[in-house]
Amino acid sequence: MRRCHGLAEKIKVAVAGNPNVGKTTIFNALTGARQKVGNWPGVTVEKKVGTKKHKGHVLEIVDLPGTYSLTAYSADEVVARDYILDENPDVVMQVLDSTNLERNLYLTSQLLEMGTNLILALNMSDRAEMRGDDIAIQRLESLLGVSAIKTVANEGTGIEALLDSIVNKTENKPPKPHEIGYGKGVEEKICALEEILGYDQELSKHYPLRWLSVKLLEGDENALSKLSSSNIKGKVHDYLSDFDNEEYEVEMADKRYEFIGTLLPQVCTTCAEDVSPSDMVDKVVTNKYLGIPIFLTLMWGMFELTFAFATPFMELIDMFFGWLAGAVTSNIETAWLASLLGDGIIAGVGAVLLFVPNIFILFFAIALLESSGYMARAAFIMDKLMYTMGLQGKSFIPMLMGFGCSVPAIMATRTLEDEKDRLITMLVTPFMSCGARLPVYILLAGTFFGRQAGSVIFGLYVLGILVAIVSAKLFRTFLARGQPSPFIMELPPYTKPLLKDSLRHMWNEGYLYLRKVGTVIIGGVVLIWLLAYFPQGAEYGSAGSLIGSLGKLLEPLVAPLGFDWKIAVALVFGFVAKEIVVGSLGTLYGTGGGEALSSALMADPGFTPAIALGLMVFTLLYVPCIGAVAVIKKETGSWKWMFFQAAYSTAVAWILALVTVLVGKMIL
Amino acid sequence: MTSRMPLTMFPSGQTCRICDVCAGKGLKRRLVEMGLTPASIIQPLGCNRGSFLVSINGTRYALGKGMASKIMVQPVYEEVSRFG
Numbered sequence A: 001m002r003r004c005h006g007l008a009e010k011i012k013v014a015v016a017g018n019p020n021v022g023k024t025t026i027f028n029a030l031t032g033a034r035q036k037v038g039n040w041p042g043v044t045v046e047k048k049v050g051t052k053k054h055k056g057h058v059l060e061i062v063d064l065p066g067t068y069s070l071t072a073y074s075a076d077e078v079v080a081r082d083y084i085l086d087e088n089p090d091v092v093m094q095v096l097d098s099t100n101l102e103r104n105l106y107l108t109s110q111l112l113e114m115g116t117n118l119i120l121a122l123n124m125s126d127r128a129e130m131r132g133d134d135i136a137i138q139r140l141e142s143l144l145g146v147s148a149i150k151t152v153a154n155e156g157t158g159i160e161a162l163l164d165s166i167v168n169k170t171e172n173k174p175p176k177p178h179e180i181g182y183g184k185g186v187e188e189k190i191c192a193l194e195e196i197l198g199y200d201q202e203l204s205k206h207y208p209l210r211w212l213s214v215k216l217l218e219g220d221e222n223a224l225s226k227l228s229s230s231n232i233k234g235k236v237h238d239y240l241s242d243f244d245n246e247e248y249e250v251e252m253a254d255k256r257y258e259f260i261g262t263l264l265p266q267v268c269t270t271c272a273e274d275v276s277p278s279d280m281v282d283k284v285v286t287n288k289y290l291g292i293p294i295f296l297t298l299m300w301g302m303f304e305l306t307f308a309f310a311t312p313f314m315e316l317i318d319m320f321f322g323w324l325a326g327a328v329t330s331n332i333e334t335a336w337l338a339s340l341l342g343d344g345i346i347a348g349v350g351a352v353l354l355f356v357p358n359i360f361i362l363f364f365a366i367a368l369l370e371s372s373g374y375m376a377r378a379a380f381i382m383d384k385l386m387y388t389m390g391l392q393g394k395s396f397i398p399m400l401m402g403f404g405c406s407v408p409a410i411m412a413t414r415t416l417e418d419e420k421d422r423l424i425t426m427l428v429t430p431f432m433s434c435g436a437r438l439p440v441y442i443l444l445a446g447t448f449f450g451r452q453a454g455s456v457i458f459g460l461y462v463l464g465i466l467v468a469i470v471s472a473k474l475f476r477t478f479l480a481r482g483q484p485s486p487f488i489m490e491l492p493p494y495t496k497p498l499l500k501d502s503l504r505h506m507w508n509e510g511y512l513y514l515r516k517v518g519t520v521i522i523g524g525v526v527l528i529w530l531l532a533y534f535p536q537g538a539e540y541g542s543a544g545s546l547i548g549s550l551g552k553l554l555e556p557l558v559a560p561l562g563f564d565w566k567i568a569v570a571l572v573f574g575f576v577a578k579e580i581v582v583g584s585l586g587t588l589y590g591t592g593g594g595e596a597l598s599s600a601l602m603a604d605p606g607f608t609p610a611i612a613l614g615l616m617v618f619t620l621l622y623v624p625c626i627g628a629v630a631v632i633k634k635e636t637g638s639w640k641w642m643f644f645q646a647a648y649s650t651a652v653a654w655i656l657a658l659v660t661v662l663v664g665k666m667i668l
Numbered sequence B: 001m002t003s004r005m006p007l008t009m010f011p012s013g014q015t016c017r018i019c020d021v022c023a024g025k026g027l028k029r030r031l032v033e034m035g036l037t038p039a040s041i042i043q044p045l046g047c048n049r050g051s052f053l054v055s056i057n058g059t060r061y062a063l064g065k066g067m068a069s070k071i072m073v074q075p076v077y078e079e080v081s082r083f084g
Helices: A023-034 A075-086 A098-113 A125-131 A137-144 A159-171 A184-198 A201-206 A209-217 A221-225 A233-241 A245-267 A277-285 A291-331 A335-353 A356-372 A374-388 A393-401 A406-415 A419-431 A435-478 A499-533 A546-561 A565-574 A580-588 A594-603 A609-621 A626-636 A639-667 B025-034 B065-070 B076-083
Strands: A010-017 A036-038 A047-054 A057-063 A091-097 A118-123 A133-135 A147-150 A268-270 A488-491 B016-021 B041-048 B051-056 B059-063 B071-075
Touching (some): A010 A023, A010 A159, A023 A118, A047 A159, A057 A159, A091 A098, A098 A118, A098 A209, A137 A245, A147 A159, A184 A201, A184 A209, A184 A245, A201 A209, A209 A221, A209 A233, A245 B025, A277 A374, A277 B059, A291 A335, A335 A580, A374 A435, A374 B051, A374 B065, A393 A406, A393 A435, A419 A626, A435 A594, A435 A639, A499 A546, A499 A580, A546 A639, A565 A580, A609 A639, A626 A639, B016 B041, B051 B065
Antiparallel strands (some): B016 B071, B041 B051
16 A cells, blocks of 8 residues: 655545445535546546545545445446556545445455455434434444544535545555454465465565455456466466355355444444335335336426426527527628628527526436435336336436436446346437437427427327337347346435435536537537538528538438428438537528527428427437447447447338328328 | 245235345345345335335345345244244
8 A cells, every 4th residue: 555755646545335325425525526527548437536635635536336345247346346456546435324334334344355445434324313323433443443434425524524534544554454254164265375376476466365365266257367367377276176166155245244243233233123214105106006107297297397497498598599699690791700690600509508498407307306216216117117128127227317318328337237238228228318309399399289398298208218118129139139137226215305416417417518509519500501601692591502402412311201401401410419400490491599490480381290290209219419329339349339229220210200290190 | 944935926014034045156146245145134015017125124125026036035933933
C-alpha cells in the first residue's frame, strides 16, 4: 500500500458496496459538484471519478459499480473487482446498509481478506435506529481492525468524519490482511497453495497470496487467469486437479457467514422484528392481477401529466421564438444572413427547445419512480412476460431507462450476467421510445389528434415495448438460442422519493438535451438550411432547392407509405438526432416550430392524420440516432450487430408504418 | 426429511428454511453471496405470474420461477417438532 507524502500526491479512494446501499449518494456528498463521468481505457464499464480537497490532501474518489462479492459475474462487477485488485487504491471505503449488516458484511469479509485499507460507512443508520437496531461501532472497529462511521448520506451526516478518516488512514500504517479461519482441512490446502505461489516473485508482489490461494480453491476463473503467464501455472493446476473445488467454494462461503454470525451479535442488538410498510405496499403493487394494471396506469398518468403541465410553458417558448425570428429577419438587411439566423438557426433550435418543459417533466417523473423503489418492482412484475419472450426481468430495467435515452440504457445492460441476455437486450432497447422522439409525437399528435394526444403518445410507448418484446423473442429463437439466465434481484425498500435527487436527475438529463441542442442540433439545422437555401434562385426549402432534390431522390423509398419528399428528408436528418425531424419539418414548411408549423401541416392536403400516425410509428421504430448506434457498436464490440440493429429496426419501422397508414386511412 | 419441496410449491405466508440449492456452481455461489444461504429462514411473500417475492431478514428478493424451483425448502414448524 502506497503512503502519501506531502500535498502533491493524490489519495486514491475506491467506494465499493452492495447494490442499493447508497454508494452514489455518499460519492456525491463527498465530492460535491466536482464529479464527472469518465470512460476508462481498457474497461468497458463506467466508473465515476471525483476529486475533493480535504485538510491539505487531494482525494481522488472513484465510485465503483455495486457488487455483492469479489467474485465477478457481470461486466460491472468485473470492473469493481479489477479496480480494487489492480489499481491498488490507498483506501477502500465500503458503504453498508445498516439495516442489512449480515449480507453487507460478506463483502467486508472479502475486502479484509484482500488486505485493503478499509473504511466502513454504515449508511442509512437513521433507518436502523428507527427500527430499533443498536450498532456498537467501536466494538465493530476493534473486532475488524477497521474504521467505521455512521452516515446518513442524503442528509450529509457523517461525511466530514469519513473525509477525516480517509486522511488518517493514509497517514497511519497500513493494516495487515485479516484472516478468516476456514477450518483445518481447507487451511492446509490454502497453506500449500500459498507455498507454491510464493515461488513466483512477480505474483507475490502484486497480490496477497492468501487471498489468491482462497480464490484458486474456489475455482475462480479470474484468479486462474492471473497465473496465465506464470511459470508455476502447471504446478497449481496439478494441485487443484486433485479435488473438487465446488465443495470448497460452498464451505468457504459458509465459513464467511459463520464469521459474520459470530461477529454480529457482538456489535448489533436488534429489538424489533422488522414489519415494514414495504411488505404491505408490495402486496398491492406486485399483486398478480393488479401489478400490470398499476404499472400501466402509472406510465399513462406520467405522460398525461407531462403533456398537461408542459403546455403553458411550451406556448410561452413558442411565442418567444416566433417574436425573436421575426425581430431578427426584419432587422437584418443581408438577406442570406437574415434567413440563416431566422429561418435556420432560430426556427430550427426553437422548434427543438420548445420541448424542454416536456423533457424536464418526464425525467422528473421517471426519477421519482426510480428513487421511490418502484422501478425494481416493475422488473419483478414484468419478469414472466420477459421470460416468455426469452429475456429475464432484469432486462426490463435497461429497457425502462430507454424511455429516457438509449445511450445510457444500452450501457446499463452491463448489469446482466449472461452475454446472450445482454446482446438481445441491447438490440431491442432502442425500440423503447426515448425522450428525443417525444417532440415528434407532441408536434404530430398535438396537431392531428387534439385532446387524444396524450393517449396516442401513450400508445406509441406501448407499441415500442411490444415491438421490443416480440423482437427479443425472435432473436432468442433465431440468433442467440438458449434459456434466459435465472432471474434473481434484490428489491430495495420503498423510500420517500427524494425531491432534491429527482430534481438533480431531471437537471442532469435535461442538461444533456440542452447541450445536444447547442451542438448536434445547431449543426444539423444549419446543414438543412444550407441545403434548403441553395442553389440561388430556388425558393427556400422548395422542391427546387438542394434539399428538395435530395428529398425527391429518396421519395420512392417512402412513397408506398404515403410519405412525401419533405418527410423523407426529415427522416434522414432524424438519424443524427430524432429531434431534428421536427426542426427540419419546420424548415421545409418554412414556418419554424410551434403553432405555425402545426397550421402548415394541417393545411397540407398530403398530411392526413393517418400519415401523421404512420410517421410517428416510423420515427419510433427506425434506426436509432447516431449516438445509440455508436454505443451499440462499442458495447457489442462488433460492426455486425450494429448494422444488423440498424437494418432490422428500419425494416420493422417501414412495415409497421405501412400497416398503420393503411389501417389509419380506413378508420380515421 | 419428507417435507422438502421446491420453493415454488411452498404456500406463501408460511415460514420455511432453505435446505439445499439444486443448481450449478455459479448460481449456487451467487445466491449465497446475495444472502440466500443454506439454513436461512425465508418468507415467501407471494407470487406474480410465475415470479416469486421472498423476504430474508427483512430484505426482499425477486426470484424467477426457474430460480425458485431450484431452491429446496422445508417448513420451519417441522423442524421444531422433530427436534423438540
